[in-house]
Structure formats: C-alpha cells, structure tokens
Amino acid sequence: MFSDSHLLSPTTMTDLATATSTLLGAAELWRLDTDGSLSLDTGLYGSHHALRDSAADLRLASGQGLAGSALAAGRPRLFDDLASVAAPGRAQAAAHNGLSAAAALPRFHGGKITSVLVLFFRGGGDACGGAEIWSAGEGRFELALGECYHAGACLERFARISKYVNFPQGAGLPGRVWEHNCPELVPDVNASKTFLRSSGDGGRELSVGLGLPLMAGRNLQAVLLLLSSQTTPMARVHEIWEPSADDATTLVRRHGVYGSMPDFGHASDDLSFSTRNGGEGLPGRAAATAEPLLTENLDDLGIARRDAARNAGLTSGMAIPTVITDTVRYVTVLLW
Amino acid sequence: MSNNDSRYVEIVNLVKAYPNPLGDAIKVVDGYNLTIKKGDLVTVIGHSGCGKSTVLMMLAGLNPITSGDVVVDGRVVDGPGPDRAVVFQAPCLLPWLTSYGNVMLGVKRCYPHASKKDRDDIVKYYLNLVGLADSMHKYPREMSGGMQQRVGIARAIALKPKMLLLDEPFGRLDSLTRMDLQDTILDILDKEKITTMLITHDVDEAVYMADRICMMTNGPEARVGQVLNVPFERPRTRADVTSDDLFFDLRASLISFLEKNEKTRPGDQPAPAAQPLDQGVYEAPSLLDTHAPRGGGADLVLAGSTSGPGQGTLN
Numbered sequence: 001m002f003s004d005s006h007l008l009s010p011t012t013m014t015d016l017a018t019a020t021s022t023l024l025g026a027a028e029l030w031r032l033d034t035d036g037s038l039s040l041d042t043g044l045y046g047s048h049h050a051l052r053d054s055a056a057d058l059r060l061a062s063g064q065g066l067a068g069s070a071l072a073a074g075r076p077r078l079f080d081d082l083a084s085v086a087a088p089g090r091a092q093a094a095a096h097n098g099l100s101a102a103a104a105l106p107r108f109h110g111g112k113i114t115s116v117l118v119l120f121f122r123g124g125g126d127a128c129g130g131a132e133i134w135s136a137g138e139g140r141f142e143l144a145l146g147e148c149y150h151a152g153a154c155l156e157r158f159a160r161i162s163k164y165v166n167f168p169q170g171a172g173l174p175g176r177v178w179e180h181n182c183p184e185l186v187p188d189v190n191a192s193k194t195f196l197r198s199s200g201d202g203g204r205e206l207s208v209g210l211g212l213p214l215m216a217g218r219n220l221q222a223v224l225l226l227l228s229s230q231t232t233p234m235a236r237v238h239e240i241w242e243p244s245a246d247d248a249t250t251l252v253r254r255h256g257v258y259g260s261m262p263d264f265g266h267a268s269d270d271l272s273f274s275t276r277n278g279g280e281g282l283p284g285r286a287a288a289t290a291e292p293l294l295t296e297n298l299d300d301l302g303i304a305r306r307d308a309a310r311n312a313g314l315t316s317g318m319a320i321p322t323v324i325t326d327t328v329r330y331v332t333v334l335l336w
Numbered sequence: 337m338s339n340n341d342s343r344y345v346e347i348v349n350l351v352k353a354y355p356n357p358l359g360d361a362i363k364v365v366d367g368y369n370l371t372i373k374k375g376d377l378v379t380v381i382g383h384s385g386c387g388k389s390t391v392l393m394m395l396a397g398l399n400p401i402t403s404g405d406v407v408v409d410g411r412v413v414d415g416p417g418p419d420r421a422v423v424f425q426a427p428c429l430l431p432w433l434t435s436y437g438n439v440m441l442g443v444k445r446c447y448p449h450a451s452k453k454d455r456d457d458i459v460k461y462y463l464n465l466v467g468l469a470d471s472m473h474k475y476p477r478e479m480s481g482g483m484q485q486r487v488g489i490a491r492a493i494a495l496k497p498k499m500l501l502l503d504e505p506f507g508r509l510d511s512l513t514r515m516d517l518q519d520t521i522l523d524i525l526d527k528e529k530i531t532t533m534l535i536t537h538d539v540d541e542a543v544y545m546a547d548r549i550c551m552m553t554n555g556p557e558a559r560v561g562q563v564l565n566v567p568f569e570r571p572r573t574r575a576d577v578t579s580d581d582l583f584f585d586l587r588a589s590l591i592s593f594l595e596k597n598e599k600t601r602p603g604d605q606p607a608p609a610a611q612p613l614d615q616g617v618y619e620a621p622s623l624l625d626t627h628a629p630r631g632g633g634a635d636l637v638l639a640g641s642t643s644g645p646g647q648g649t650l651n
Binding site: 255 | 563
C-alpha cells in the first residue's frame with residue numbers, strides 16, 4: 001500500500017490552488033552521440049529564454065557541464081552550485097532565470113549511458129522544496145543522503161537533520177522505493193505514514209513527495225526524491241503510469257496528484273495510453289522508447305484532457321520511464 | 337574498519353508472527369532491516385508495544401524468528417548464547433547469592449577452563465567497573481535497585497559478549513540513578529567496545545547514549561522507520577552533548593517522529609480504494625505489494641553490491 005493518507009489537507013489544497021510557479025523550472029534531455037559527446041535533444045524552458053539560448057549548438061564532452069558530469073560519474077548528480085560545474089555562460093543564464101540548482105540523471109541501456117536528463121530547480125524568493133539523491137551509505141545496507149538541494153529558509157532545519165538520517169530497505173519513502181523498485185507518490189507528506197522524516201517544526205511546509213528509483217540495468221543506483229511545498233510544488237501534476245494487468249502494451253494510471261486541478265484529474269479518469277507503434281501520448285511514447293520524453297504539445301497529454309490542460313495553464317510535460325533490465329515497469333509524468 | 341566490522345550485526349527482513357485462531361497470523365514485526373557497526377551503540381525507540389523488545393529478544397535468541405535473518409559477526413543466530421548478553425529492566429538476580437556470586441555464576445559457565453584465581457579476578461574487575469568494589473558480598477536485598485542493576489550489567493559484560501542487549505535497563509530507576517548508570521555504561525563501552533543495542537522510551541537517553549538511533553514504526557507490522565546517526569564524539573559528557581544545538585535538533589526530530597507515528601497508527605489508514613478526484617488525488621485500487629514482483633523487488637540489489645545474507649549488500 002502506498003501510504004496511510006491519500007487526501008490533501010484543505011490548507012494544502014488552497015495553497016496549491018494559488019501556486020503559480022513550480023520549483024521545477026526547466027528540463028533538458030541530452031543524448032550521447034557516437035563520438036562520445038552529448039548534444040541537446042529537447043528542452044523545456046517556458047519563459048527561461050536565456051537558459052534556452054545558452055544551450056543552442058552546445059556539445060558537452062564527458063565531464064563537461066551538468067550532463068557531462070553525470071556522464072563522467074556514471075551516476076546521478078545534483079548540483080546546488082551551478083557556477084562550479086555548468087558550461088560557460090549557462091550558470092549565469094540559469095541564475096538570470098532564477099534557477100539555482102540542477103539534477104542530472106543518466107539513462108542506461110545495455111549497461112551504457114544513452115542520455116542524460118537535466119532538471120533545473122528554482123531558488124530564491126518564495127521557493128520552498130527540495131530534491132535529494134539517496135544512495136548507498138558507506139559500508140551500510142542503508143540509503144544515506146548524498147547530493148541534495150533544499151530551497152528556502154523554510155527547510156533549513158529539515159535539511160540540517162536530513163544529513164544524519166539513513167533509511168534501511170523498506171523504511172521511509174526512499175526505503176520503500178528501494179524495496180519495490182517502484183516510483184512512489186505521497187500526496188501529503190505531513191499526514192503520511194510513508195514519509196516519517198521530520199525535524200520538529202522544520203518541513204511542515206512540505207506537501208507532495210515523489211520518490212523515483214534511478215536504475216542501471218537491474219541495479220538501483222539511487223533514489224531521487226522530489227519534495228514539493230505548499231507554495232512552490234515541484235510540478236502541478238504528478239502521475240505514475242504502469243502497464244495494465246490485462247494488457248502489458250497499455251499504460252493505465254497507478255497514482256495521480258492533481259492539487260488544485262481536479263478537472264484535469266477527472267479528465268484523466270479511464271484514460272490509457274498504448275505503447276504499440278511508437279507509443280501514444282507522453283507516457284506511451286516514453287514507454288515505447290524507454291527514454292525520458294519532454295513535450296510542450298498538449299495533445300501529448302491525451303486528447304481527452306487537452307482542454308483541461310489548456311484551461312489549467314499547463315505548458316510543459318515530462319515523462320520518466322523506470323526501466324528494469326530493459327523493460328519499462330512504470331512511467332512517471334510531471335506536468336507544469 | 338573492514339566490511340565485516342561495518343556490518344557486524346545484520347538484521348535482514350526480520351519477521352515475527354504469532355498464530356491467530358481467527359485468521360491470518362499476526363505479524364508483530366514485519367520486514368525489519370538494520371545493520372550495526374562493530375562497537376556501535378544503537379538505541380531503539382518507538383511507542384509502547386511496537387515490537388522493540390520483540391526484536392531484541394529475537395537477537396538474543398530467546399524468541400524464535402518467524403522469517404528473516406539475524407547475523408552477528410558472521411554467524412546466524414539460531415538460539416541464545418553467551419556471545420549475546422541481555423540486561424532486562426528487572427535485574428533478575430538470584431536472591432541467595434551475593435553480587436559476587438551472581439556474577440561468578442555466568443563466569444564459571446563461560447570460562448570453564450580458567451583457573452579459580454582468574455575467574456575471581458574477572459568477577460572483581462567487572463564489579464569494580466560498575467562501581468561495586470565495596471559491595472561484592474552484599475545480597476540483592478541489601479542493595480538499592482540501581483545497585484542491583486549494576487550487578488546485572490557486570491554479570492552481562494563479564495561474559496565478554498560480542499553483543500550487549502539492554503532492554504530498558506534504567507526503566508525502574510529514579511532520574512539521578514538513571515543518569516549515573518547511563519554514564520557508567522558509556523564508560524564501560526568506551527573501554528570494552530562492545531556492540532550494543534539499547535531499548536528505551538526516553539528521548540534524551542536515546543540521543544545522549546547512541547551512535548545511531550533506530551526509530552520504529554508502530555505495530556503490528558512494525559519495522560524501522562528511519563535511522564538517525566548521532567555525530568557526537570566519544571567519549572562524550574552529558575554537559576557537552578546537552579549544550580550542543582544539534583542535541584536539540586536531534587531531540588526534536590525524534591519527538592516529531594514519535595508524534596507523527598502516534599497520529600498515523602495502522603488502523604487509521606484509509607482503505608486502498610480509488611480516491612475521489614475532488615481531493616486532487618487519484619490512487620489505483622490495487623495494493624503496491626500485489627505489484628511488487630513486477631517491479632523486480634527482492635531480486636534487485638543496489639549498484640556496486642555483493643551478496644549478503646539473503647540480499648545484496650552495500651560496499
């Protein structure tokens with residue numbers, strides 16, 4: 001079972017309803033070329049034009065820039081100091097757009113990295129939320145917090161305590177993701193038995209928690225946690241899709257958190273996406289290619305909910321497949 | 337520290353279930369995972385009845401394990417043994433023996449080939465270590481509760497166990513005696529480096545004494561909720577620890593964990609049915625557990641791992 005509570009508190013609902021900006025500010029998908037360098041495949045920038053312009057015609061060698069650093073490391077990386085690692089001009093462009101941190105997530109196929117998904121996170125102002133990479137603690141059969149980004153003074157104490165926390169398999173949200181190798185959504189971390197990390201007063205602003213298994217073949221490399229706050233959700237829609245029990249080539253919704261957009265949620269009822277013939281819609285195509293997918297085409301969200309997406313002001317969508325031994329088990333969709 | 341030392345005690349997928357004549361067996365503890373480094377002191381904290389003592393008793397080999405593994409120094413636990421000494425809340429001394437006699441009882445069993453003088457030295461050394469050099473020939477009825485508990489501790493550590501299991505050993509003591517005995521145990525552990533598990537209800541005690549704090553969720557089906565590493569150097573003093581801001585942060589974290597657990601007891605969980613979308617949340621009516629095999633679950637290991645007792649292990 002996912003959690004003990006599936007209901008957002010009235011406060012959470014209200015705050016998500018009025019939230020206009022998401023912590024997730026931009027995303028890029030970098031593909032590995034035959035010469036071993038990375039080139040930009042697609043990017044979602046919204047109004048962050050400076051960041052988009054800074055990526056034009058850019059090629060990254062291994063170890064260079066955000067995506068290149070993850071490629072060189074062979075594991076997910078998270079940077080809260082973009083100036084020290086981003087390609088020339090990109091940190092300034094990100095800062096110009098209020099983006100202060102980024103995660104770079106390599107995608108493995110056949111034991112090799114084929115692409116790197118880069119997520120940019122907002123900072124400053126009212127930004128409150130976080131991204132955390134949990135990986136093997138030294139010498140222990142537990143997950144420990146590695147690189148992380150906690151935005152806002154609201155999470156100061158939460159961040160301070162978190163570096164002392166470990167999760168054995170099955171414990172807490174990271175431990176549960178590890179146990180099942182399954183992405184997991186916690187609609188309201190403050191009311192959830194799944195999300196037990198707490199630090200006194202710190203962290204009460206958090207709302208939705210998403211745990212993503214980062215796989216390399218059949219091995220779990222790390223767990224990525226994306227933590228939304230009531231004021232700045234990571235994304236406005238969080239969904240997890242999975243192959244139907246009746247037909248493995250059809251994706252059905254496993255879990256969805258829609259915050260202030262119940263109409264969009266209703267439009268998602270009974271929706272399914274085929275993965276045949278190159279796949280249908282955002283999750284179907286991501287499953288068909290087993291690669292992350294970025295889109296600004298609302299049709300990709302499914303014709304049935306295109307209007308609801310437009311009415312809700314959604315502009316960007318991202319699908320991240322969870323691939324275990326070259327089989328897509330789940331597709332996580334974030335919309336903002 | 338070798339890999340074996342860093343995983344000196346391994347508790348893997350530990351389950352304790354009791355038969356239920358009305359239905360399925362009741363799992364008091366389900367999927368408990370914990371590793372303990374050699375020489376570490378781990379405190380276990382959780383609400384009353386959550387299964388803390390059940391876990392300790394399985395480690396001690398005094399309560400059979402339903403499934404899972406407990407491995408101490410590479411050896412699977414399959415029953416009680418002198419390598420794991422237990423101190424209970426009640427000292428449980430034999431009333432017809434002096435403190436010396438109570439400690440000597442175990443020493444005779446553990447050191448059958450030692451000379452009489454050697455055994456005498458061992459008993460005196462450990463009674464001295466717990467501060468009872470002047471009370472070796474007193475009977476339990478002649479000693480306070482704190483003194484009796486000191487005898488119990490001396491009796492346990494005189495066996496030179498690989499692991500010391502303390503089940504709320506200060507639970508019946510007044511606060512001053514409790515603090516005194518806490519310091520006595522910390523002094524002993526600093527000298528003897530015995531890997532220790534301490535069950536406690538006391539938040540301050542958990543933070544002050546531990547290298548790591550294992551926070552348990554509520555039962556039934558209790559498991560580890562999270563583990564908190566306590567970074568204070570050893571040897572540590574109460575004054576140093578309690579004047580550190582981090583002490584209060586860790587303490588607050590523990591209290592909020594316990595409070596949150598109190599609010600989310602298993603019986604409070606809503607049924608896993610599709611949720612109304614006017615709440616902004618949709619969840620498929622299936623249970624995660626029923627899908628676990630499709631996710632690969634148990635046959636997957638963390639990258640860079642090697643096989644361990646029943647699962648992959650981290651290196």
